[in-house]
Amino acid sequence: MEPLYDPNSVEPRWQQTWEEEGLYAADPDPSRESFAIAHPPPNVTGDLHLGHALQLSLADTIVRTRRMQGYNVLFQPGYDHAGISTQNAVEKHLAAEGKSREDLGREAFVALVWEWLREYGGKIMFQFRRIGASLDYRRERFTMDEAYVRSVMRFFVHLWNKGWIYRANRIVNWCPFHLTSLSDLELEHREVDDALTFVLYPFAEGEGGITIATARVPTLLADVAVAVHPDDARYKDAIGREVIVPVIGKRVPVIGDERVDPEFGTGALKVTPGHDPLDFEIGQDHGLPELMVVRADGRMDGSVSGFYDGLTQDEAEQEILAWLREHDQLVNRESYRHTVAFCDRCKSRIEPLISLQWWCSMEELKKPALEALHSGRVRFHPESQHRFAVASLESAPDWNISRQIWWGHQLPVWQCPSRHFTVAEEEPAACRECGTTALVRETDVLDTWFSSALWPFATLGWPEDTEDLRAFYPGDLNTTARDIIRLWENRMIFAGLELMGDLPFHDVVIHSLVHAPSGGRMSKSLGTGMNPLALIEKYGADATRYGLMKMASSQDVTFSEGAIEEGRKLVIKLWNAARLILGAGVAEAAERPSSLEERWILARLSQSQRVLEANLAEFDFSHAVQELYHLTFDDFCDWYLEAIKPRLGEADVKATAVAALERLLKLLHPVMPHVTEEIWTALPSRACRLIVASWPEAGDETEAGALDAVKDVRRIFVRSGVLPRGLDEERQRIFDTVAKPERQRGNGDAGAEARRLRDEIARAEGMLANERFVSKAPPELVEAEREKLARYRRELDAITG
């Protein structure tokens, strides 16, 4: 074995070998229990970021463990077409050439996206390979594959036939750049400094008027009422009267509505149902019309009001302010900081507009999903996220499934001139109602998450009844970040229950979000991103996997390179330990312990394995990984190897060491697959690749504490410089091999340990002298304290003689 371990030359070699030898491959095998993870499909135009790397490391660790445990494992890879995101990326490219998608037209633009994807898309799978993710790459799927499109169409038709899809005018979040509606979940809210303008609306009859406060002056052209709280004494008499909207001179009613906050502004609200969600609701309940004065592109529309057609909103605002000043109706204007919605993809300010959209009713879909969540048939980890998933599903509003963009799954809806809808998976020849062949397809595309919802089974061939589906559905686990629980997790759950009649998985791991060292969110645009490939190049994939998993303890975690450095240390340490054991020549692997330390390390391996298995079962990756670190460093290397080093020439000692190393490698493999496989090939007894070797049976742990007494003895010696007396032969030997060098150096602070013991004795005596402690504390605790006291006294005697 090479003295120096170079992950960059070893790791890619194994990644290639495993894949070429078909060890990642999952094929239906009725003789074995299956274990399936449909890995979250990244954006096809995406790049590997830390979140992916973490997510992959966690899932791959579970996957590799399961594979070794004999399960028929499917780890499903693929991409998402990612609607707006991808369209955006391509449009940016176009913009660089001074073109827009309108210049090309829809068909040419979509063709360009495909072309662009062939060139720039799909890079991320290479990066997935580089981190060692054991996905079945033969099965790569894309949410726009021909077969996948059929699944999506089937889903839509299914929902339509159930009567759950409908069309309705709603106020939507409109992105004036993308010219599409966005769901609430595609927004980003930011604080903005605006002006709050106080405008007088004079009464139509008589003196005076009502002053309203607004942050969006131009929309007053679309006002249809002024609303006040019904109990607001200031305006009690105004309800039922009419006021005149400035500029346009229109008479509108004053209405009472409880949704008006009397504390805000003047307590009077201008009602603009066409441009504000709250106003829309109020308008609906009061039977008011919905007028619009802002166009889809964000500019003013004069067709209704007769004013400012084509002006920007800022220009219109200036015009209106001038008019108000002139007529003495501008009461006040103050600076105002509030949160405003922006498109989370292009950062344009959202326009609330009324638009005709397609919706999917959640009423029936969410019932079985909620039942599954409540009963725990599907469980989110940690528990707090389970509660969040339940709450967000319970309150889930109807799903706006249409988007007015070009890249995506076009709705399978055709309309005839008589406005009949024909919904079908394939293009119909004629209108289902009137038989005309003059059909026009709906131009909207589906929300990206509509297709994502099918990921766990569309990738297996649904709606066909495939062998893959029977073998790998339902799956087992999904790993994701908590920001897409509502977008994706909940939807996969109800889609799976509805279409497959079963859950897509029973466990959902909500992993940590890794923040930049500066504390904030990691994001490329903020310049706080971190490239995992750079880390892999610097430290190796094994170390990076280790480090990321070590960091993944609580819900938000600050990135620390030290954790990865620690992983690197562990890799190197393991490598050198293997060199020591295997360096003396070939030997068989057999557990033939003949001494205390040998029995001890075998017991420790079993004990540690149980801890590891328990940690993984709870998806506690951070502790799992730390257990492995201490097992390897402290116990295996610092104690066991140091103790047996002088006797490694003996056949039985070496055979046992090789056997112990084998078990250690198996436990480490799921976390650091490459270095362990590399060492494994040097073992004399290997019968197959480590990646498919069988997971060990945890054995007897009873000897795990056997060396503790020796460790204590050594500690006492090192600190006091005094050799304890009365060691048995076994301990004396271990003491001589491990602790002796210290004595020869004459290191240690003589008497320090004795002082420490005297302190301990005083503390224990003090506790036992406390009557309330002795009488009220649990008896076993008191007894334990007595035993400690006795032990400290014995240790002190051993030192001082």
Next chain:
RNA sequence: GGGCGCGUAGCUCAGCGGGAGAGCGCCCGCUUCACACGCGGGAGGUCGCUGGUUCGAUCCCAGCCGCGCCCACCA
């Protein structure tokens, strides 16, 4: 405004009712032939603040203070 979470050694984090821990960093000593990518030792914490429960609280409860993320129609 609501939800979730976090404040423990210089840094990143464990521990969560009975003796303050790890890794990194720092200091001291070691080129002992697996590993200086190493070994051994050490310094360094009123466990955010204030109350409460308890014989006992870093740990449980309440209230503050600070920080992060997610969500939200106060115009």
